[in-house]
Amino acid sequence: MNHWHVFRVALLVGTRDFRLFWNWRTWLFGWMARILTSAASWVLVGELVGDAGRLNYLLIGNASIAGVGTFAVAAAAWERWDGTYSLLVAAPSSMAPAMMGRMAIWIFHWVASSLCTFAVLLTVFGWHLPFPALLVIPLGVTLLALSTYSLSLLLGAWIGLMPALRNISINILTTAILVLSGAIVPVSFWPRWVRAIAEVFPATHALAGIRSALAGGSAWLVGQEFALEVAVALGWLSLALLSVDRIAEAGRANGSIHLS
Amino acid sequence: MIAVEAVSLGRSYEPRRRSTPIRALDDFSIQIEKGEIHGLLGPNGAGKTTFIKILSTLLLPTKGSAFVLGRDVTRELRFVRSSIGIVLGGDKGLHSQLSARETLVYWAALYGVPSHESKSRVAALLERVGLTERADAWVETYSRGMKQRLHLARGLIANAPVLFLDEPTIGMDPLAALDFRKLIAGLRDEGRTILLTTHDMAEAEAVCDRVSLIDHGKLIAVETPATLGRLLSQFERVDFGASAVIAEAVRSIDGVTQVSVLPQPDSYRAEVADRPTLSAVLAQLVSAGVTSVRTSPPSLEEVYIHLIGDRGLKV
Numbered sequence: 001m002n003h004w005h006v007f008r009v010a011l012l013v014g015t016r017d018f019r020l021f022w023n024w025r026t027w028l029f030g031w032m033a034r035i036l037t038s039a040a041s042w043v044l045v046g047e048l049v050g051d052a053g054r055l056n057y058l059l060i061g062n063a064s065i066a067g068v069g070t071f072a073v074a075a076a077a078w079e080r081w082d083g084t085y086s087l088l089v090a091a092p093s094s095m096a097p098a099m100m101g102r103m104a105i106w107i108f109h110w111v112a113s114s115l116c117t118f119a120v121l122l123t124v125f126g127w128h129l130p131f132p133a134l135l136v137i138p139l140g141v142t143l144l145a146l147s148t149y150s151l152s153l154l155l156g157a158w159i160g161l162m163p164a165l166r167n168i169s170i171n172i173l174t175t176a177i178l179v180l181s182g183a184i185v186p187v188s189f190w191p192r193w194v195r196a197i198a199e200v201f202p203a204t205h206a207l208a209g210i211r212s213a214l215a216g217g218s219a220w221l222v223g224q225e226f227a228l229e230v231a232v233a234l235g236w237l238s239l240a241l242l243s244v245d246r247i248a249e250a251g252r253a254n255g256s257i258h259l260s
Numbered sequence: 261m262i263a264v265e266a267v268s269l270g271r272s273y274e275p276r277r278r279s280t281p282i283r284a285l286d287d288f289s290i291q292i293e294k295g296e297i298h299g300l301l302g303p304n305g306a307g308k309t310t311f312i313k314i315l316s317t318l319l320l321p322t323k324g325s326a327f328v329l330g331r332d333v334t335r336e337l338r339f340v341r342s343s344i345g346i347v348l349g350g351d352k353g354l355h356s357q358l359s360a361r362e363t364l365v366y367w368a369a370l371y372g373v374p375s376h377e378s379k380s381r382v383a384a385l386l387e388r389v390g391l392t393e394r395a396d397a398w399v400e401t402y403s404r405g406m407k408q409r410l411h412l413a414r415g416l417i418a419n420a421p422v423l424f425l426d427e428p429t430i431g432m433d434p435l436a437a438l439d440f441r442k443l444i445a446g447l448r449d450e451g452r453t454i455l456l457t458t459h460d461m462a463e464a465e466a467v468c469d470r471v472s473l474i475d476h477g478k479l480i481a482v483e484t485p486a487t488l489g490r491l492l493s494q495f496e497r498v499d500f501g502a503s504a505v506i507a508e509a510v511r512s513i514d515g516v517t518q519v520s521v522l523p524q525p526d527s528y529r530a531e532v533a534d535r536p537t538l539s540a541v542l543a544q545l546v547s548a549g550v551t552s553v554r555t556s557p558p559s560l561e562e563v564y565i566h567l568i569g570d571r572g573l574k575v
Contacts, residue, residue, distance in 0.1 A: 252318060
């Protein structure tokens with residue numbers, strides 16, 4: 001089986017999913033307006049506290065994770081609504097490339113949402129960043145999106161089998177990213193066991209790397225954080241790839257795969 | 261050669277709030293020859309879909325075994341999945357936001373059709389099912405019949421020798437259903453084995469070489485549609501033209517199971533349980549001076565109702 005070929009054709013399904021949700025007007029004036037309002041609200045809290053450091057902290061945190069984690073997990077449940085989940089399980093190819101392809105479109109959505117949020121908030125709040133440091137933002141945000149995508153893939157494998165858990169899992173994922181990654185509250189604030197979870201959770205290290213770069217940290221430190229984010233992404237991706245077909249196999253035993 | 265085989269197949273479910281397990285299939289054994297179109301008939305909840313799910317590798321049996329082309333459906337997944345095509349009925353099973361061409365390219369990739377072959381195979385299938393002209397329109401704009409033809413093309417994308425069709429003509433208008441049956445008959449000529457679940461007796465009679473009647477997870481009978489009728493010859497029926505008084509007299513004969521009114525004026529149908537009763541009914545009609553009398557074997561639908569009983573909506 002040519003997994004890359006499956007991934008590419010499944011990406012088309014995801015692209016059409018995206019088109020069902022948005023056109024450029026609704027994306028810009030609907031989605032981005034909502035994301036910007038949410039992110040700006042947090043930054044204004046920092047402004048109200050009257051501390052420039054807190055304003056910057058909240059701006060970077062909220063812009064980095066703007067929109068991240070939304071929609072991708074739901075794409076797995078859409079296979080159930082379409083009645084295609086059983087056909088995917090019964091196909092001789094692994095389900096993983098098909099799921100990865102359909103969900104991958106949301107990586108672009110997350111990265112675009114985050115970069116737009118950065119652009120608007122930096123302009124509105126008048127924060128001028130040095131040029132080389134600015135280049136770190138797209139890289140960090142992309143890594144953050146990739147690791148979130150990897151975890152979403154694992155969650156999606158379960159949601160394919162138990163679509164009723166779709167909404168709760170998306171809410172848990174997005175809330176956990178907001179709370180654990182250090183977007184609003186520094187990771188050091190949490191007790192040790194929560195910090196341990198944050199260490200292996202998407203976004204934590206990429207966000208730390210972006211913060212470090214924008215604060216003038218050394219390239220070594222930034223690179224270290226980004227390397228850890230890559231490791232987290234690969235870890236979740238490996239787990240997801242190992243699990244996708246096994247989880248579907250569990251559905252064969254308990255009878256939860258319906259023919260249509 | 262046997263294409264599909266089940267040996268003492270069983271599948272039970274243990275529902276959360278019930279102490280007794282539900283037996284969706286119970287000691288179910290069957291052999292389907294290569295190149296045969298085999299119909300599975302039964303009421304809702306009879307076990308038809310459970311059987312198809314097991315054969316399609318979507319469900320593990322709790323007892324017994326099942327084979328496709330001699331390979332165990334629980335163990336040899338790769339082979340079995342490459343050898344079968346699944347054709348669903350209804351709107352489900354298609355990505356409505358893709359075109360027919362994109363749909364087939366997508367499934368061709370999942371069935372390992374090399375990308376250089378995919379384009380020509382997709383074009384040929386679209387032509388075969390008559391969707392070439394609308395091949396690039398989104399599926400959501402298709403009629404029910406067009407979606408069903410796309411389902412069939414999807415099931416054929418890997419050129420599978422065994423096809424499972426789950427109520428393929430459900431919801432189709434009669435003309436579209438007729439066209440679809442012609443497509444199915446064409447597949448028989450190619451030597452494919454087809455297992456078809458349906459509620460439509462006319463469909464089973466028209467396209468199936470043999471039919472299996474299933475109820476409560478058990479196999480009740482496996483025969484050709486014509487033989488099933490003969491097996492049930494004790495359920496001979498007599499159509500006659502007479503007054504209501506004569507019809508009432510026929511109804512009172514022992515062994516007459518039912519007398520129903522036919523659409524034509526002063527016309528009735530008597531169903532009898534055995535040959536002696538048939539003779540008694542004919543004697544009664546002749547003595548009453550009735551000249552319009554016709555006996556006939558039951559249709560598959562009547563056989564079905566006699567064997568399974570008129571359970572209405574009960575499952």
